[in-house]
Amino acid sequence: MIKRRLGPPDWPLLFTIVVILILGVVLVYDASVVRAGSVFGGKYYFLILQVLWAFVGLWVMGLTARLDGKIILWLSKRVLILSLFFLLLTALPRFLPGSVRPWLEVFVPNINNSHRWVYLNRAPLPALPLVGRLGFQPSELSKIGLVLYLAFLFS
Numbered sequence: 001m002i003k004r005r006l007g008p009p010d011w012p013l014l015f016t017i018v019v020i021l022i023l024g025v026v027l028v029y030d031a032s033v034v035r036a037g038s039v040f041g042g043k044y045y046f047l048i049l050q051v052l053w054a055f056v057g058l059w060v061m062g063l064t065a066r067l068d069g070k071i072i073l074w075l076s077k078r079v080l081i082l083s084l085f086f087l088l089l090t091a092l093p094r095f096l097p098g099s100v101r102p103w104l105e106v107f108v109p110n111i112n113n114s115h116r117w118v119y120l121n122r123a124p125l126p127a128l129p130l131v132g133r134l135g136f137q138p139s140e141l142s143k144i145g146l147v148l149y150l151a152f153l154f155s
Contacts, residue, residue, distance in 0.1 A: 009065075021058070025050050069152070076148035083145045086138035090115045 029047040036045035064072065090108050093101050093115045106122060108115045119135040127133055 017061075021054050025054055072148065073152045076145060076152060079141065080145035080149045083138055083142035086118050087142060089118060090138055 025047065028050045029044075032046040033043045036047075037043040089104075093104050093108055093110065096104065105115075107120070108118055109122065111117060116137055116139070117135050118138055119133055121128065121134050123133075
């Protein structure tokens with residue numbers, strides 16, 4: 001499954017990624033220091049979260065760099081199909097009758113008169129420690145799946 005490294009990494013690309021990552025972390029801190037201090041009680045709240053997610057992203061980047069292309073193609077097809085399912089799930093409440101809609105809105109709530117988010121553990125289900133409610137926008141997942149799938153389709 002995991003292939004051996006065939007050569008050294010692309011240092012200019014890696015340097016560019018790290019510089020943009022550091023710049024993003026600094027800009028997130030600068031833009032959120034006042035809100036983090038007033039709402040969350042510590043001005044480093046968003047900075048710590050952004051740094052943790054940056055390390056997760058670097059770890060995932062290192063893992064995927066070692067994967068074989070066939071595995072990534074297999075995963076990209078599944079991610080694309082899963083994202084299409086979630087996109088259809090967010091579109092369904094608009095077309096369903098009123099009696100069925102509350103059952104679906106447990107996972108796809110109506111926020112500001114639109115259904116854009118999918119929650120996996122919305123109330124009354126318990127929140128996860130350190131994470132809280134697990135929700136995401138299916139459009140973000142579809143961006144990743146579509147880019148990966150089209151990259152292999154055109155290669």
